[in-house]
Amino acid sequence: MxxxxxxxxxxxxxxxxxxxxDDGHMNFIYYVVTCIIISISLPLVLVTIYALLSLVRQGQxxxxxxxxxxxxxxxxxxxxxxxxxxxxxxxxxxxxxxGLLSSVGFMVCISLERYLVIxxxxxxRFKRTIKISVAVCAxxxxxxxxxxxxxxxxxxxVTIILSIILxxxxxxxxxxxVRTLRALSSSVSVRSDEKRRIVGTLVxxxxxxxxxxxxxxxxxxxxxxxxxxxxxxxxxxIIVRLSPLADMLLYIFIRKQIMGNCLASxxxxxxxxNDPTTSAVTVDDI
Numbered sequence: 001m002x003x004x005x006x007x008x009x010x011x012x013x014x015x016x017x018x019x020x021x022d023d024g025h026m027n028f029i030y031y032v033v034t035c036i037i038i039s040i041s042l043p044l045v046l047v048t049i050y051a052l053l054s055l056v057r058q059g060q061x062x063x064x065x066x067x068x069x070x071x072x073x074x075x076x077x078x079x080x081x082x083x084x085x086x087x088x089x090x091x092x093x094x095x096x097x098x099g100l101l102s103s104v105g106f107m108v109c110i111s112l113e114r115y116l117v118i119x120x121x122x123x124x125r126f127k128r129t130i131k132i133s134v135a136v137c138a139x140x141x142x143x144x145x146x147x148x149x150x151x152x153x154x155x156x157x158v159t160i161i162l163s164i165i166l167x168x169x170x171x172x173x174x175x176x177x178v179r180t181l182r183a184l185s186s187s188v189s190v191r192s193d194e195k196r197r198i199v200g201t202l203v204x205x206x207x208x209x210x211x212x213x214x215x216x217x218x219x220x221x222x223x224x225x226x227x228x229x230x231x232x233x234x235x236x237x238i239i240v241r242l243s244p245l246a247d248m249l250l251y252i253f254i255r256k257q258i259m260g261n262c263l264a265s266x267x268x269x270x271x272x273x274n275d276p277t278t279s280a281v282t283v284d285d286i
Contacts, residue, residue: 026230026231026234027234029234029238030234030237030238031084033238033241034080034083034084034238034241035084037077037080037241037242037244037245038077038080038081038084040245041073041077041244041245041248042074042077044248045070045073045074045077045244045247045248046074048070048248048251049067049070049071049074052066052067052070053067064130064133064134064137065106065109065110065113065133065136065137066106066110066251068102068106068109068137068140068141069103069106069107069110069247069250070247070251072099072100072102072103072106073099073103073243073244073247075095075096075098075099075102076096076099076100076103076243076244077244079092079093079095079096079099080096080241083096094148097144097148098144098145098148099144100240100243101143101144101147101165102140102141102143102144103243103247104166104169104209104213105140105143105144106137106140107169107173107205107208107209107250108169108172108173109136109137109140110201110205110250111172111173111176111177111201111202111205111206112172112176114176114180114198114201114202115176115179115180115202116128117198118180118183118184118198119179119180119183147165157224159220159221159223159224160220160221160224162220163217163220163221163224166213166216166217166220167217169209170209170210173202173205173206173209174206176202177199177202177203177206180198180199180202181199184198184199201250204249204250205250208243208246208247208249208250211239211246212239212240212242212243212246213240215232215235215236215239215240216236216237216239216240218232218236219232219233219236219237
């Protein structure tokens, strides 16, 4: 996938030409960082999926999106293994792109789910079902596959199309966060720990997406204009490889028990109600 997420060939040899030698150094760093990400992320993701499956068996809907997000991480990690073992093919590039685009979709689903819990609680309470969640997941998985089918027809403009696709989640994440903050500021029925979990989830998703995917979006836009910078190319490629690790951070922040321990000493950004008799709304623990 020439203009896609992965178009770097691993090669740790050094070249005589100065510019090629610099690329060789960056390629070696790229190789080492990818190996570290694989060795740390893969066992953690597998253990986390196993833990979340028990919640789904108990009938909870919320973990479904997180599980699918982690499955997309496994797909990326398996493709990374192929990259570093010199078994990269056009198919592995396409599968990696599918995994990365799917992870973006599930990040949007997680933010939307947290938004609906607060802003539209009645709709969320009565309309959320495992069947609806599974249907949404099927659509998210199908989108990257459809894009790759259409990809050969739009090769000349693929970087622009990818940039547009990746930019769309930004206003959504910001909208979900702002509307949730407004709703929480006037809410007296949500406990303080629930507020921290929900706001923390939305903030972390926005930060992860901004830090990891914004450099790639800029890279695609630069490629569309014909500009190429070896340093920026390798840097943005390394940063987006951190997506599986960042998703683990997201899981830590949205997990109820861990969130409470991490933020126990941090003041909640939303003003809490002082009425001790106020009833509390409980959000599904994921």
